[in-house]
Amino acid sequence: xxxxxxxxxxxxxxxxxxxxxNLNIGKGEFVFLTGPxxxxxxxxxxxxxxxxxxxxxQVLIDGQNVTRMTPAQIPLLRRSVGVVFQDFKLLxxxxxxxxxxxxxxxxxxxxxxxGKKTMxxxxxxxxxxxxxxxxxxxSGGEQQRVALARALVxxxxxxxxxxxxxxxxxxxxxxxxxxxxxANIRGTTVIxxxxxxxxxxxxxxxxxxxxxxxxxxxxEKETTDNDQTF
Amino acid sequence: MGGRAGxxxxxxxxxxxxxxxxNVVTVGTxxxxxxxxxxxxxxxxxxxxxxxNWSERVQVTVYFDKELTLLEQNTLREKxxxxxxxxxxxxxxxDEALKRxxxxxxxxxxxxxxxxxxxxxxxxxxxxxxxxxETASVESFVSALKRIPGITEVQYGEEWVRRFNSFLNxxxxxxxxxxxxxxxxxxxxxxxxxxxxxxxxxxxxEVMSLVGATPFFIKAPFLLEGLIQGxxxxxxxxxxxxxxxxxxxxxAGGFLTFNPTASGLSxxxxxxIGGLLLAGAMLGxxxxxxxxxRFITV
Numbered sequence: 091x092x093x094x095x096x097x098x099x100x101x102x103x104x105x106x107x108x109x110x111x112n113l114n115i116g117k118g119e120f121v122f123l124t125g126p127x128x129x130x131x132x133x134x135x136x137x138x139x140x141x142x143x144x145x146x147x148q149v150l151i152d153g154q155n156v157t158r159m160t161p162a163q164i165p166l167l168r169r170s171v172g173v174v175f176q177d178f179k180l181l182x183x184x185x186x187x188x189x190x191x192x193x194x195x196x197x198x199x200x201x202x203x204x205g206k207k208t209m210x211x212x213x214x215x216x217x218x219x220x221x222x223x224x225x226x227x228x229s230g231g232e233q234q235r236v237a238l239a240r241a242l243v244x245x246x247x248x249x250x251x252x253x254x255x256x257x258x259x260x261x262x263x264x265x266x267x268x269x270x271x272x273a274n275i276r277g278t279t280v281i282x283x284x285x286x287x288x289x290x291x292x293x294x295x296x297x298x299x300x301x302x303x304x305x306x307x308x309x310e311k312e313t314t315d316n317d318q319t320f
Numbered sequence: 321m322g323g324r325a326g327x328x329x330x331x332x333x334x335x336x337x338x339x340x341x342x343n344v345v346t347v348g349t350x351x352x353x354x355x356x357x358x359x360x361x362x363x364x365x366x367x368x369x370x371x372x373n374w375s376e377r378v379q380v381t382v383y384f385d386k387e388l389t390l391l392e393q394n395t396l397r398e399k400x401x402x403x404x405x406x407x408x409x410x411x412x413x414x415d416e417a418l419k420r421x422x423x424x425x426x427x428x429x430x431x432x433x434x435x436x437x438x439x440x441x442x443x444x445x446x447x448x449x450x451x452x453x454e455t456a457s458v459e460s461f462v463s464a465l466k467r468i469p470g471i472t473e474v475q476y477g478e479e480w481v482r483r484f485n486s487f488l489n490x491x492x493x494x495x496x497x498x499x500x501x502x503x504x505x506x507x508x509x510x511x512x513x514x515x516x517x518x519x520x521x522x523x524x525x526e527v528m529s530l531v532g533a534t535p536f537f538i539k540a541p542f543l544l545e546g547l548i549q550g551x552x553x554x555x556x557x558x559x560x561x562x563x564x565x566x567x568x569x570x571x572a573g574g575f576l577t578f579n580p581t582a583s584g585l586s587x588x589x590x591x592x593i594g595g596l597l598l599a600g601a602m603l604g605x606x607x608x609x610x611x612x613x614r615f616i617t618v
Contacts, residue, residue: 139530162534169532181524183338195327196533240531 091117091248091279092138097147099133099303107133108144109303115281117247120274122290123283125300131283134300135250138281139171140164152247169197172241172278176253178233180225180240186212187221190239197244211243215269231262238269242278249273251282255289263289332544342517343549349513350553350600351560353506358561358588358596360502362569364495365592366585371488378453378484380462380476383441387414392470399468400444405452405461412443441473455485507603514546514607518615525615539612546608547601554600558593 092115099108108130115121123131136142137149140156149156151167159167180189187208194204212218215235217228225233234254241249251270255263267289274280284290290297299307336343388396393411400409412420414437421440422432452461458481462474518525528538569585588596 165529165532165534165537167532168530173530179523179527179530181527192527193531195331196528196531196537198324 091115091119091152092281093148093150094134094137095148095150097137097144097149099137099142099144099146107303108137111147111303111305113298113305115279118274118277118279120270120280120293120295121282122293122295122297123281123300124285124287124290124297125306126285128302129300130303131300132252133303135173135252135281135283138248138250139173140167169244170247172244172246172249174234174237174241174249174251174254176256178225178237180233180236182224182226185222185224186217186228186236189225189236190243193240193243207243208239211239214272215239216265229262230257231259231265234258234262234266235269238266242269242273245276246278248279248281251280251284253284253286254282255284255286260288267293328540328544331541332548335541335545336548339517339521342520343545346513346517346549346604347553347556350510350550350603351556353510354554354557354596354600354603355560357499357502357506357599358557358592359564360499361592361596362561362565362585362588364499365588367491367495369586371491372450374484375450375453375488376447378448378458378476378481380446380448380458380465380474382444382446382465382471383473383475384443385441387442396444396468396470400446400465403461403464405448405457406446407449408447410445412445414438414440414442417442453481453485455482510603511607511610514549514604515611515614518542518608518611522615525612529616535616538616539609542612543605543608546604546606548604550600550602550604550607551597553604554597557600558596562587 092113094111094113097108097111097113098106100106111134123134125131133142137144137156138151140159143157147157152170154167156167181192184192190211191204191208194207199207209218209221212221215238217232217235217239220228220232225236228236234257238254249270254270255266258266263286270280270282271293282289297307297309298305299309382400388411397409397411400406417440418432418435418437422429425431446465448458448461452458458476462476465471465474525538565585565587
């Protein structure tokens with residue numbers, strides 16, 4: 091599903107954000123990306139939704155070479171990639187419903203279908219009763235669930251999450267982690283960038299560790315009893 | 321396509337509802353800016369029309385020391401009328417000349433006691449078309465006039481025409497400069513206001529881009545919003561200008577006292593109002609377009 095071949099990226103001439111990354115993530119995999127601040131986690135994710143172009147190397151998503159995409163093709167790539175962030179990136183002057191429906195409006199869905207599908211995903215996230223509230227009136231955990239609903243409402247092939255639990259308490263972290271796992275079970279490839287060790291330890295998923303723009307360690311998925319319980 | 325247009329329009333209207341403050345600021349800025357421009361235009365158009373009335377006084381007079389026969393009058397009238405730039409030719413007989421003289425000396429008629437019309441010259445008064453009232457045009461007209469046999473004495477108030485035209489050119493230059501600076505200032509202020517309002521909504525642009533919206537899909541509602549803001553701003557400006565005009569400007573006869581025919585200011589002609597509305601719409605649209613270019617990156 092995702093392949094990176096000898097990918098390097100330098101923001102400035104002297105500082106290299108990513109250095110010769112080779113990575114292969116299969117369809118339906120769940121991967122944690124970890125490492126200290128400035129290790130290149132966010133940069134790597136940004137390459138995967140076409141927000142950055144590598145200085146060297148190739149990035150392939152579902153067989154398509156992102157590095158060779160024209161600006162007009164990037165929006166089409168993003169329709170199959172859901173993205174969530176630590177700061178949620180919600181539109182606070184719009185309701186929960188409108189924040190989620192925006193993804194389907196972009197795809198040109200009809201009003202009725204948008205209504206049904208949006209309410210369905212809000213129900214899955216457990217926030218259907220708040221559909222008419224503006225997002226400012228929600229707690230951090232609820233806001234992240236709205237952001238996740240927006241990212242998942244069109245059943246994307248890939249879900250990218252950049253420090254998704256950074257602003258959440260433990261109860262909310264678990265809820266968000268469960269949503270990731272459920273999306274993964276439905277076939278979405280999930281990549282979560284985090285340095286939350288507890289989140290990684292309790293998930294038993296493939297782990298890739300980045301330090302100074304290089305992959306220094308890869309730990310394959312461990313199957314445990316815990317893994318089956320959510 | 322119609323469905324998409326409807327979607328973009330409803331999105332634009334929803335955006336206006338959801339961002340009332342920034343929209344009020346933008347429409348207010350466009351209104352004020354265009355009100356200043358339209359007030360300037362109103363004054364400029366009225367000054368031009370006053371100047372036009374004044375330029376009616378640019379007149380060439382051909383004097384004769386005898387009364388012309390009807391045949392002579394007609395022959396000369398035809399020859400004069402054939403010259404380019406002539407709008408009206410009228411013959412002033414001796415009796416008429418004396419009558420005018422007396423009316424000018426009203427209250428001192430005794431001075432003219434014993435004066436008979438024979439001592440006064442007869443004349444042709446020639447009014448020129450508006451396009452021929454410039455100093456150079458008048459001079460070339462007079463030299464063409466002097467080439468007509470039988471015409472020897474021509475007067476046209478050279479100094480007055482020269483001064484009047486200098487004044488007109490000066491007024492147009494100042495008007496053009498002021499108008500130019502005003503339009504530049506308006507474009508600068510409005511485009512920066514729109515830029516700031518779009519900057520305040522950059523999150524929206526980012527989210528739309530993240531979920532796979534094409535640049536056109538992101539821009540279309542903003543451009544429609546700009547168009548609506550511009551049209552609303554210019555419409556309010558025209559309504560306010562009309563209110564100001566009806567309120568007191570149309571009575572401002574004293575403002576143009578140097579214009580003998582003015583009874584007050586006249587309102588802007590329809591084509592100017594159309595131009596203002598269009599300018600407002602374009603200001604909103606182009607302001608949004610250029611601002612969006614800066615903020616939308618794939």
